[in-house]
Amino acid sequence: MRTAIALLSGGDRETWMTILTSLRFSFWSTLLSVIPGVPLGAGLFLARFRGKRAVVAMLNATMAVPTVVVGLFVYSFISRSGPLGGLNLMFAPAGVILGQTMLAFPLVMAMSYTGLQKLDPRYAETLLTLGAGPWHRIIAIIREGRYIVVQAVLAAFGRVTGEVGVSMMLGGNIRWYTRTMTTTIALDASKGEFERAVSLGIVLLATALAINFMSHLAVRNVR
């Protein structure tokens, strides 16, 4: 444990590089999933159409898909023989980010949709009666439910930071390049080397606690 803490406090280059790589991937994949996920979740919340329940059920089901399955799905697209094989995304940061985005997107969309249902229904009706078009309604409802949306974003960040399947399968766990906190822990633990694994575990735990705390603050602000 002492060695693990020393790796963090002593500024061990490889440990910190792994942490920063992880956070960089998480940041970009969260951002890329939020840009379509939040408006689509809000749009689904506002929309009235036949078969909406089935769409919501499917969306909720996609949240439970194991990370390795998402990894496999993206793998089939970006591997050399896949339709996006020419883009050289495999075993590269962009490949991991793409995979994590696919992982986070349904979560962001579903949580936005579910969360916005807590919002007073009069907001949506008032926007409609005032003549707001679909896009204006989506923007306004996101604005009114911004704390709910923050929760969805934080949950997505937590999900991609803690996942291992996508990073391992699409990133290949390449040292100094695509190695993340979770893939390092998996590799080091399998070799019986626990110091760095424990230090990264502490960071993951701290990240999870920080996300939980911020999410709690966001909930307090929901009207």
Added chain:
Amino acid sequence: MSDSPVFKVSRLSFRYERALAVSCEALSVAMGEALAFVGPNGSGKTTMLKLLNGILGPYQGTIAFMGLPLAHNPHLRRRSVYLHQHPVLFSGTVRNNLEYALRLKHVRHDEATIRLERTAERFGIGALLERDASALSGGETQRVAIARAVAAGADVLLLDEPTSSLDAESDTAMRSLLLELRRDGATILFSAHDPELVHLVADRTINFTRGKEIHHDSPR
């Protein structure tokens, strides 16, 4: 179009799940008319107001606004607004709320500024403009919500129990405001339990019963 009634309803029926919520054989509302929907709680008054504003659907029968069916009606959102019993204002100041409504109607910035100032003066909300909308009293919220609708060009107001949650002072102010809006030619459809308010403001009353059927018009 000018001769068309504001609303013309024919053989309307609307169900929540399978339960009949509103049934109306025929209803016609002329421009500038004030109509009160009266009846016990749960008799379909609010549902009818929402149906007329295109908030609820689908329904059977026809509802025409300014001579055209509600679906894709270009006049509906430009000229009519439904206000909840407890209206909601959006985050930000009262000014933000009025500006937002004007922006939705694509009113040019300079014209919006003039309209906003005029509306504030007309509705006596000048002192409220910079206040946080969430900090207003029930009466102030009602007044601002109506001001927001009128500023955005609405002259057909569908009001759900506009005075039911107000204190005595706000109630009196709201009655004056409704009379003033009537004098200015607005078409007002409102639900109410207060016979005094109905007598004061309405030209006609429409009776709703627990059986959901709208029985008859009562001339004032």
